[in-house]
Amino acid sequence: MASGLRTLGSKAAAALDDELMSSGAFSIDQLMELAGLAVSQALYALSPPSKSPNVLIACGPGNNGGDGLVAARHLFHFGYKPTMYYPKQSKNELYQRLRTQLEQLKVSFTDDFPSAAQHTDYIIDAIFGFSFSGEVREPFPAVIQALAQSKKPVLAVDAPSSWNIEDGPPCDGPGKAYQPDALISLTAPKPLVKWFTGRHFVGGRFVGKEIAEKYGFDVPPYRGSDQIVEIGKNGEKL
């Protein structure tokens, strides 16, 4: 579906991130904390812990995975029981700290995604984000396959993993048939939302109109002090 909001392409999203962290003076800790909080609040809006207490969170090796690590911590505080699948752990100091924060809460980690996916109530796909292109490397093809075949609902972070940011679902491979139930776009929808048919949230409320105009996207129509907004086909608040 089209989101009705102007989208932010892969290169523009990378340039915006660079600007926010250089002249914008943001730390990645700040941006990731707000992004991960938004992810957790979108899941709460989709399905509160009374309905889906167990959440399986698949984290990739980069920033998308970092958003997943932050989201898991907030979900724990909201009353969920998160389980992490995080097979390619970054040596970056921030990611190690985010992992430690989860360990302190005794959040469990699993090595077997397909099996864990059968025993959870909701799945968060935080594997690849706006910087993904090219091939899905091991061990993620089997994970994408499990996501594509999952009977459990899936919330994807910024992009359904394995989709091309501009061109949407791949022409072949496990991601071809992958259509998550929900998506949370961070900062702004990416062009791939044209191929996405589920419920659509936007989060990551840290950019004003001036920056949005510079990069050619729209500030999402947030309500009040909310950190997320669900949007319809024409960009309206739902």
Added chain:
Amino acid sequence: MASGLRTLGSKAAAALDDELMSSGAFSIDQLMELAGLAVSQALYALSPPSKSPNVLIACGPGNNGGDGLVAARHLFHFGYKPTMYYPKQSKNELYQRLRTQLEQLKVSFTDDFPSAAQHTDYIIDAIFGFSFSGEVREPFPAVIQALAQSKKPVLAVDAPSSWNIEDGPPCDGPGKAYQPDALISLTAPKPLVKWFTGRHFVGGRFVGKEIAEKYGFDVPPYRGSDQIVEIGKNGEKL
């Protein structure tokens, strides 16, 4: 008023902060972002921008002031027009970045608090927090006096500035008659809430039951995915 929740004394609050940033593996960027967001959401709950578009934020030289700098940025995104009073600026890299983030949004800074306080709709007191003790140093005595005499509503962050964290309002000086309209306690109420008579929020949702028990306070009764909760005299949600 008593908050009905167990309180966190000055030394315990400092020890908890140390633990969160050492074995807890949090960065101050993360904690301050969540604290500042909670402050901004408490103000929104008290008075949305349609009612009080202009907000004057008095920031002290330490972490309480940093929470105010973060809150101002979020308030801008919520539709307020914040003005900053920040006379003793820290050379710490984080605080300089938080200031730059505001400058990028063209948030204005003032040197004249008493005058600005007459022309605003709401005031946030982010001068001193749980680590305050002893004397109010220049230029803040006149600011505390203006807060005490203000006809404009005031939201205090963690503590009404100049109050003793354990013993409440000072016996003399400008803070003796200072009673803000609202307070947001961060992580947990401090003992001074016994002398506070206004509306009381708690925010800073980053601690689980285990840590709360270790430090002898209660995890506040947050609702759903909210980052703040208003509490009554007996610790109940309002």
